[in-house]
Amino acid sequence: MNHTQTSIKLRTGNQMIAEGAVKAGCRFFAGYPITPASGIYKSMIELLQRKGDLAISSPDEISALAYCVGASLRGYKAMTATSGPGWALMIETVQYALMTETPLVIAMVQRLGPSTGGATQGAQGDVLLTEFCTSGGYTIPVLCPSTPLECYELTVLAFSWAELLRTPVVILTDKEVGMTTESVNYEQLQLLHAAERISHLQKPTNGRDKAKTYEFSRLSDIPKFAPVGGMLKVTATGSAHNKSGELKKNDAETLEVLHHLEEKIKRRKDGLAIVKRDVEPEANTLLISYGITARAMEEAIHIARKQGRKVSGLHLLTLFPVPEKQILNSLGQVKRVVIAEENLSGQYRSVISHLMKTQEVVGINKIGSMITPQEILKEVL
Amino acid sequence: MTTTMTTPATFMVENCAMPFCKGCGHSHVLRKLNDALTKLQIPPSKVNLVTDIGCIGLADAMFETPHTVHTTHGRSTAFATGIELADSVLSDSKLKTIVLIGDGGAMIGLLHLVNAALLNADVTVLLCNNFLFGMTGGQHSAFSPLEFITPTTPDGNIIPPIDMCRVMMDARAEYVARKLATDKDLGEVIAEAIQHPGFAMVEIVELCTEHATGKNELTGNEIRNVIEEQGQEFGILSSATSRAEFGVLYADKNPRDQAYASEKGDDGIIPQYQSTLKQQVGIVIAGSAGERVQSAAKKLCEAAVVSNLHCTQKNDNPVTQGSGFSLSEVIISPNEIFYTGIETPDAVIVVSEDGMNELHEKHLLDRLTKSTVLILDSSLMKPHTEANIIEYPFRKEFGGAKAAMKAIEFYVKQSEVFPVEALAPVT
Numbered sequence: 001m002n003h004t005q006t007s008i009k010l011r012t013g014n015q016m017i018a019e020g021a022v023k024a025g026c027r028f029f030a031g032y033p034i035t036p037a038s039g040i041y042k043s044m045i046e047l048l049q050r051k052g053d054l055a056i057s058s059p060d061e062i063s064a065l066a067y068c069v070g071a072s073l074r075g076y077k078a079m080t081a082t083s084g085p086g087w088a089l090m091i092e093t094v095q096y097a098l099m100t101e102t103p104l105v106i107a108m109v110q111r112l113g114p115s116t117g118g119a120t121q122g123a124q125g126d127v128l129l130t131e132f133c134t135s136g137g138y139t140i141p142v143l144c145p146s147t148p149l150e151c152y153e154l155t156v157l158a159f160s161w162a163e164l165l166r167t168p169v170v171i172l173t174d175k176e177v178g179m180t181t182e183s184v185n186y187e188q189l190q191l192l193h194a195a196e197r198i199s200h201l202q203k204p205t206n207g208r209d210k211a212k213t214y215e216f217s218r219l220s221d222i223p224k225f226a227p228v229g230g231m232l233k234v235t236a237t238g239s240a241h242n243k244s245g246e247l248k249k250n251d252a253e254t255l256e257v258l259h260h261l262e263e264k265i266k267r268r269k270d271g272l273a274i275v276k277r278d279v280e281p282e283a284n285t286l287l288i289s290y291g292i293t294a295r296a297m298e299e300a301i302h303i304a305r306k307q308g309r310k311v312s313g314l315h316l317l318t319l320f321p322v323p324e325k326q327i328l329n330s331l332g333q334v335k336r337v338v339i340a341e342e343n344l345s346g347q348y349r350s351v352i353s354h355l356m357k358t359q360e361v362v363g364i365n366k367i368g369s370m371i372t373p374q375e376i377l378k379e380v381l
Numbered sequence: 382m383t384t385t386m387t388t389p390a391t392f393m394v395e396n397c398a399m400p401f402c403k404g405c406g407h408s409h410v411l412r413k414l415n416d417a418l419t420k421l422q423i424p425p426s427k428v429n430l431v432t433d434i435g436c437i438g439l440a441d442a443m444f445e446t447p448h449t450v451h452t453t454h455g456r457s458t459a460f461a462t463g464i465e466l467a468d469s470v471l472s473d474s475k476l477k478t479i480v481l482i483g484d485g486g487a488m489i490g491l492l493h494l495v496n497a498a499l500l501n502a503d504v505t506v507l508l509c510n511n512f513l514f515g516m517t518g519g520q521h522s523a524f525s526p527l528e529f530i531t532p533t534t535p536d537g538n539i540i541p542p543i544d545m546c547r548v549m550m551d552a553r554a555e556y557v558a559r560k561l562a563t564d565k566d567l568g569e570v571i572a573e574a575i576q577h578p579g580f581a582m583v584e585i586v587e588l589c590t591e592h593a594t595g596k597n598e599l600t601g602n603e604i605r606n607v608i609e610e611q612g613q614e615f616g617i618l619s620s621a622t623s624r625a626e627f628g629v630l631y632a633d634k635n636p637r638d639q640a641y642a643s644e645k646g647d648d649g650i651i652p653q654y655q656s657t658l659k660q661q662v663g664i665v666i667a668g669s670a671g672e673r674v675q676s677a678a679k680k681l682c683e684a685a686v687v688s689n690l691h692c693t694q695k696n697d698n699p700v701t702q703g704s705g706f707s708l709s710e711v712i713i714s715p716n717e718i719f720y721t722g723i724e725t726p727d728a729v730i731v732v733s734e735d736g737m738n739e740l741h742e743k744h745l746l747d748r749l750t751k752s753t754v755l756i757l758d759s760s761l762m763k764p765h766t767e768a769n770i771i772e773y774p775f776r777k778e779f780g781g782a783k784a785a786m787k788a789i790e791f792y793v794k795q796s797e798v799f800p801v802e803a804l805a806p807v808t
Contacts, residue, residue, distance in 0.1 A: 007649035008686045010679065010694075028467055052637030054470045059496045063459045066452075066493070070463020073450060076471055078463075096453050119700065180721050181679070181694040183686045186649060228448045229468055229476040231426050235441065237451035246442065247451065292721075299719035370722045 011184045013177040014039030014081075016148040017107050018047055020155030021079050024194035026105070027053040028071035028078040030064040032086060035119040036175035037109035040081035061086035065093040065106070072102045073236060075227030077159055077194075081107035084126050085116055091133045094168050096238040098138055098261065101166040101214060101223060103197055105158045110174040112367060122175035123367060124291055125343040128351075130170055131320045136258070139265045141169045141272055142320040144290045146177055148184045153192060154274075154317060160195040161272065165264060166222050172319065174342070176292040176370055200226045209233065213245035219260045220267035265321060273323030276315040277330055283312040284381040286334040286359075288327070290316040290348065293340045293371045300376035311380050319348060327355050338379045340364035340371050392418045392425055394445045404601070406562030406587020407436055410509055411443055414479070416568035417575060418447070429464060429478045433457040433486035435516050437509045440481050455489025457482050461504045462497045469503060469628025477575055478503070484510040484524035487545060494545075494582070498552035500627040501579040507571065508545060508582060509562075511589040519592025526607050530596040544613050549582045555621040556581035559614065561605060562588075570617065579626040652689040656799035661714035663723035664792070665745065667736030668785050670698055670707045674736070677785035678709030680804065681793075685713040688799030693721045697739075706739035713798060728754045728792055729768070732775055732784040737761050754796065756788055771795070 011019075018040050021029070029048055031041030048055035054071070058064040061082055068078035082090060087108055097104045110126045112118035131140055141161050143154040155171055162169040200211050210233040211226035223243075226232040235245030240254050248254040265272070278301060279286075289297040294315040304311045314330045316323060331337070337359045339349040346363035353361045362379055364371055393415050399408040418428055425446035432438045434454035441449035452460045461478045468476040487494060487508050497504050513531055514520040521531040521538050524545070528537040546557050556577040560567050562585050574581035586608055588594070588601050599607070605615065664681070668674040675696045682692040693712045699705040710723050725748050731737050740746050741764070749755065749768040757763065759774040773791060775784035794801050 007651060009647065009649040010682055010686070010692075027471055028463075030463070049635045050638065052470075052632070052635050054466060054631070056466065056631075059492050062456065063462075063493055063496060066456050066459035067463035067466065070460045070465070071467035071471075073460070074464045074467040074472070074476075076467050078467075092453055093456065096456075120697070176695075176721060179695070181682065182718070182721075183682070183690075183692045228429050228450060228464055229427070229472070229474050233426070233446060234448045234450070236449070237441065238453055239451060295719040295721065302719070370720070372722065372724060373720050374724070 007186050008183050009186060010181050011148045012039055012179055012181050013145065013148050013151040013173055014109065014179065015043050016151035016184065017081070017155045017171060018043030020152040021105065021159065022047045023152070023192065024077065024156045024159035025196070026077045026079050026159060028068060028076045029055040030058045030067035030080050031055070032058050032061045032064045032082070034083045034086045036111055036178045037081040037083045037086070037107065039178060040107050040109070044079070061089040062093060065090045068104055069093060069097050069100070069102050072104050073100070073228045075230070077103070077163065079105040079107065081109065083109050083111045084113045084129070087126065087130065094140070095134050097168040098134060098140065099238045100236050101261070102168070103162040103166055104168040105155070105162050105171065106168060107155070107171045107173070109178040110172065120175065121368065122292060122370060123343060124174055124293065124341045125347070125367065127172070127319065127341070127343070127347040130172055138262050139321050141165070141167070141265065142172050142318065143169070144172045144317055144319050146291050146294045146315070148182050149188060150317065151177065153190055156192040156194050163197040164195050164222065165268070166197065166225060167265065172291065174292050197225045198222065200224045200232055202231045210235070210244070212243050214241065214243045214257055216243065216260055219256065219263040222264055269321035270325050272318060272321050273326050274317040275323055275326045276317065277326070278313040278315070279330055279332060280310045280312050281332060283310040284334055285336045285338060285379070286312045286314060286330060286332070287338050287340065287376060287380070288314045288316065289340040290319060293342055296371050296373045297340055297376055299373040300380070303373060304377060304380050309380060322351060324355060327352060331356070331359065334359055336360045336362060336381050338362045338364060338376070340376050342366060342371055389425060389446060390419065391415060392428065392444055392446050394443055397443050399443065400439050401436060402591045404588065404590035405436070406511060406585065407440070407509060409562040409567070410507065410585055410587070411440055413568040414507065414571055417572035420568065420572050421575060423477055427474065427476050429476055431457045431461040431464070431478060431480045433480070433482040433490070435483040435485055435514065437481050437483045455486045456493060457486065458490050458493035458497050458504065458506060462493065462500065462502045465502050465504050466627065469626070470631050473628070478505070479575060480504060480506040482506060482508055484508065484512065484522045485514045488523040488543070491548070494549065495552040498549050498554035498580045498582070501553070501555070501624055503579055503626045503628065505574045505577070506582040508584045509587060510584055511587045511593060513589055513592055515589045515592055519589065526611055531592065542611060545584055546582070546613065546618050550619055554580050554582055555619055555623065557619040558617045559584045559586065559608070561586050561615070563601060573620070577620070578622060579624070650683060650686045652687060654688040654800045654803045656688040656690050656715065658690060658713065658715050658798050661712060661716070661718065662727045662798055663725070664711045664713070664728045664730065665723060665726045665740070666709045666711065666730045666785060666789065667740050668707055668731070669733040669735040669781065670702065670704055672707065672733065672781045672785060673783070674707040674732070674785045675709050677789055678711050680786065681711055681789050684793070684803040685799060687803040690715055690799060691718050693718050695721065706735040708736065708739055724748070725750060726753055728756065728796065730756045730785070730788045730792060731761060732758045732788050733781065734761065754792070756792055758784060758788070
């Protein structure tokens with residue numbers, strides 16, 4: 001009995017996202033109820049209100065995200081949580097956050113779609129909707145936890161990325177990760193500290209100094225932040241703008257800003273990739289999965305090896321920017337790549353299959369219930 | 382830190398040329414806003430202009446020193462609310478947030494205006510109503526008067542205009558005014574609105590000289606009559622201060638206590654027993670809503686953790702939550718649990734008719750094997766199954782509310798998945 005002092009709590013993924021957010025220094029949450037994400041809303045109300053921080057209801061998801069953007073512009077770490085139908089309403093404001101380089105974290109707990117779909121059914125059908133929601137197709141970092149522990153850790157990380165990159169970041173889970181209660185060993189929680197946004201020095205000025213709201217020298221540089229309400233004047237806009245935040249049409253500097261928005265993410269993509277690799281050199285099959293389905297994959301690998309079969313696995317903890325290097329490095333000598341995900345069209349498969357030049361690419365796809373380890377095992381060579 | 386701030390003579394760009402059409406009311410509004418800010422002697426770093434889309438959204442560039450946030454169509458009040466709530470609760474810097482929005486934006490963002498008013502967020506909204514969408518060709522808006530002719534109402538508008546002042550007052554806004562852009566005292570009214578603690582809205586009626594005149598034979602002098610003829614009043618329609626603003630009420634309810642440990646009163650469970658369980662076990666518990674099925678399943682999980690086991694729990698019930706079946710799926714395991722579903726349960730516990738019906742519905746009983754233990758309340762009809770059925774009158778003996786917990790206790794004793802004492806601290 002070595003574990004007598006170990007403290008274990010029963011927690012859902014939703015609760016652990018909330019705890020991770022508070023750990024990361026989130027001080028503002030605006031929520032609108034939606035199954036299966038409501039647990040995050042409830043937990044944030046509990047956790048933030050008792051500290052005197054701000055957790056409030058909003059009259060709809062559009063307001064929820066706009067309130068968060070406002071709080072972040074004022075200088076505070078902010079988060080909201082939703083599911084597919086709420087995300088559909090938030091897309092306008094996600095784009096605004098991206099364009100204004102406003103740090104923000106959104107927890108997206110997927111359910112079965114389209115439309116209202118199935119409120120209490122899990123799914124991984126919003127992968128493409130989440131990522132490709134901006135006019136112009138800009139990259140939104142997406143982290144994808146599969147356990148309560150990962151929910152906590154990746155949420156802390158999501159805040160770091162949002163703050164350092166000055167951009168909206170999504171934590172993508174689903175009903176099964178969000179609402180399943182699990183025993184969580186708190187001693188296994190990594191001691192994580194979230195980063196703070198890099199800000200301009202605030203000094204009193206008799207005149208009125210302006211922050212160049214979007215100043216950078218190299219395209220991939222992250223502009224220093226100045227809060228609305230601080231000593232430096234902020235000029236922010238969701239319209240095309242120059243580095244000073246002035247609305248402009250198609251001049252060279254404005255186009256440069258539009259390039260910069262993508263370049264600051266793209267240039268860092270290898271560092272924004274987290275995967276769990278479980279590679280056997282002689283395996284013929286590489287299984288790739290993410291989120292709740294990655295757990296079925298891990299169990300399938302466990303069973304296969306017990307049966308003496310060789311198989312490799314790649315569990316993606318980040319989906320975007322696409323961890324290309326990590327995927328390519330995992331291919332080795334495999335003949336077949338099997339990508340398991342709980343949607344019909346193989347959404348993530350369509351994003352990465354071009355990386356597999358010589359391998360056969362197979363999808364395991366299903367909706368209505370979790371993909372089982374047995375269903376994955378069938379596709380192992 | 383002492384901050385010396387000279388109050389500037391103007392907040393605007395020096396000699397700024399207004400981008401608006403000749404005679405447009407927007408130029409008046411911005412100059413009067415500048416007069417108000419100058420009069421109030423607010424340091425420019427404490428002024429935040431949040432602008433909407435449309436001609437009025439060009440205001441940002443006219444202001445040299447305040448913060449400016451140019452937003453999306455209709456959403457300006459929502460962004461402003463977020464900035465203001467964070468400011469008042471988290472920093473209390475007394476930032477003055479002022480929204481500039483047109484009549485088109487006000488209708489798209491009606492919900493945001495209503496909610497800001499309900500919250501009594503300290504935001505001042507200047508609604509520039511020129512009856513139409515000027516920037517896109519003069520299409521009619523929800524504020525267009527009856528019979529108003531626009532490219533989208535070529536034969537005259539047949540929909541009555543909204544009375545936004547009345548809507549705001551119904552949303553409990555305490556400072557509400559309607560003015561003409563050309564009113565001499567507009568600057569004073571704007572200043573009063575900005576100073577008002579809590580939400581304030583001033584509807585400023587103006588003339589779009591590009592689109593509203595021509596076919597409507599409308600002049601600046603006539604718009605007062607147009608408004609009054611549609612039963613809408615001018616002047617300060619409300620200037621009460623009967624309720625505190627949101628930030629004040631929130632801080633009263635939620636005093637600052639950053640040291641509050643997030644785990645206060647929740648130290649977790651410390652394993653005390655050792656289970657002899659060798660492999661993962663899946664248990665399905667089914668009963669009726671309101672009969673503590675899911676909380677009994679949670680106690681099973683807690684006891685499993687006390688016994689040094691891993692566990693997962695999934696709950697299911699109809700969306701109404703308080704009627705019909707209630708179901709929990711619990712996995713307990715000596716090892717880490719990967720897949721959280723139960724394909725073939727090792728044990729099924731059914732304590733009510735609702736629960737039984739749901740298991741039939743899910744075809745779960747068809748999946749049972751000889752090695753499954755099916756613990757049934759004696760009141761229920763035995764299903765056709767290969768499972769090993771054990772009956773006990775849980776309901777009769779302990780009542781509906783305790784049946785699930787007692788059946789779980791029975792299962793733990795019978796299966797020896799962990800020491801039954803582990804249930805004691807939790808039951």
